[in-house]
Amino acid sequence: MAENESNIAYLFKKLADGTASKEELAAYFELTKDNSLDDKITALMQAELKNNATPEIQDTERIDRVYNNIEAAIRVQQPAIKKSNYPFFKRWAAAAAILIVAGGLFYYSQNKPSKNNTQLVANDVAPGHQGATLTLANGKKIILTQAINGKLAKEAGVTITKTANGQLVYQVEGTTEVNKVNTLSTDNGETYKVQLPDGSEVWLNSASSLTYNTNLNENGKRMVSLTGEAYFQVAKDKAHPFIVHTEKQDVEVLGTHFNINSYKDEPAIATTLLEGSVKVTSGTYKQIIKPGEQAVNNGAGIKVAVVDADNITDWKDGDFNLNHVDFRVAMRKVARWYDVEVVYDKSVPEDIETGGWISRKQKLSAVLKFIESSGLVHFKVEGKKIYISK
Template identity: 40%
Template sequence: MIPQQKFEVAYEISILVAGYLRGDLTKEQETKLKEWQQASNDHLNWFNDFCQQEKIDQQLKMYHATNKASVWNKTQDKILAAAKVRTKGRMGLWQRIAVAASILLCLSIGLHFYLTKYTSFFLEQQASRSGITAGGNKAFLTLSDGKKIVLSETKNGVTIDATKLAYSDGTEIQAISASGDTSHYAKVSTPRGGTYEVVLPDGTRVWLNAASGLSFPTKFIGTSRKVELSGEAYFEVAKDKMHPFIVESKGQQVEVLGTHFNINAYQEEVNVKTTLLEGAVKITTSGGAKLLKPGQQSDLINGEISIREVNVENTVAWKNGEFSFKNEELGSIMRKIARWYNVEVVFNNKELSKKTLSGNISRFEQVSKVLRILEMTGDIKFKIQGKTVTVY
């Protein structure tokens, strides 16, 4: 092949490689690139090596560390050098393809667009291979006799009282109703990647977040209505002035008559947060008691309670199918993502967990899109391997 033909081939392949990294190849272009890869083991090996995320990251770090004017001047020089195909000692075929592809990427789409598109490509490919999916309606109902029932993923919630057990649409859970166990305690638990609504015997509605559990009697007896919570839940308590509703969770007791509030009491979190949307609640700990007003959030750490004003919509965004972060530490954000997508999270640099970020996105998006949004809001990167997300 004469030099001019070699350069034309290199130029055409560079266009296809650049388009592949951007994720905007046409079907015809995808076929051409695949045929070129299959034509030779050298082609395939070079392509796989050039498209490695780590190598592109390294090139981009070098770019950021270089004076931008200098980069532009050098880029022009490379274009001219590549065009001089008759010059002795010209670059090899692979080098010319790599240079041309890099130049096309930077010139045709801009560095910022390149960063977001190639990151999106890698994250989506990694997430797809790992089989990571967003959470959904998943829960278990455990009765006092130890019987454990897997609740339907096609239903939104379950209603439990002393006479029957049924899904929120009225469909009876026959196997449970027939057990005759309607006078003791029950527990609804959600796994990582699960959420479920529970209607208690008094009509109180509870939405459980991922990796949470709610224990309660199938019939409230006595002067109060007491339940136990682990994890996170949003409550809409049925009003009953004669029988206060009490939630016990991780060192605190929340007492209400009828109101809407959210409790976050995961064991892996250092604090317990109670957020009030309407009504009034009293929070009691070993250190005393405090009252919450609508729009306030209590923060319990080591037995001490502090109270502050918050945006309650951000706090209960999870119930409405959203991730909502406002100046929140990345460590806290990633714990939420880990629970919802059922993944493990590893920080290469522990200091990154203290970085604060803000953003909003649906909880039902692919994990790759959620991570990409986070990358765009701060100087962080993610890699997905199996069920592990690495932050670096």
């Protein structure tokens, strides 16, 4: 661990200065795959800015130079990245560049503070966290952030455990009973991960719920019901199809990775496939989609389009991917994660888009200042409300 931290510090310095060789660039991005180094990398970025910035205009020149060096590194490394690793590489490379630029803008604004930036910091909101409520078949509710690690309950031959890293795990032990239903639900500002009895894993986004039999089996099928948004990594079982039921559709798979967004405040249900194949059924409409495709169901039909999956699964990876995202869609993501209400002034256009990446671990003020740096909108925070004007 200590050796990796030393190596990442050395390589990051060369990356920021634009002196890294191809081999050193490859080594740097290989180390970024180690999630335990995330905090170290963020600290390196912040230190780089602090040590080299001054309250004069040269600050922005320094930021531009570091940003350009990272972009150059991306161009050098991109052809050598294997397709299977590219989404991860792209996320980290983009996040590196944006954290430096966002951090630089923050430093510059601190030295030349505006009334609006001061107001955003004064009314700041902490990011969301890992948390959920588990409702057992007998009606008992367990708030998982308060529950101790270890065995939580045993229902219908299934043991329910909370692991040390905060994951919920179901394990079948002996004969199981049917019609013992559990519900895992998250509030605004919460996410949670559950491993179902068949080994399938589900990441639940904010303001969402997943309902299922404790043994997962209904008439030979693996059945779950979803409201809100979740990412599914389904264990392969050709004999038992896995079906996700939402208010307007069913998604059937045998074993695959996919994301479903079924929030009631979104105009349609979006099913995005990353691996394998899925069948989306809504009334008489049926569509089979391939990896990289998204099925959008507005209740009047299902349309399929090729999409950038990174834009869809950003929340699972702890990011806001705002690149070419409808502004109001982006702000709904922000509102759910920070548990705030968004109020629009009439001056805000309906057809603007955001851009870039920023971590969901940042406080609300950092995210809003990052979006505001585009010059498209201005924010004011009062309590739990964000007021947006042109």
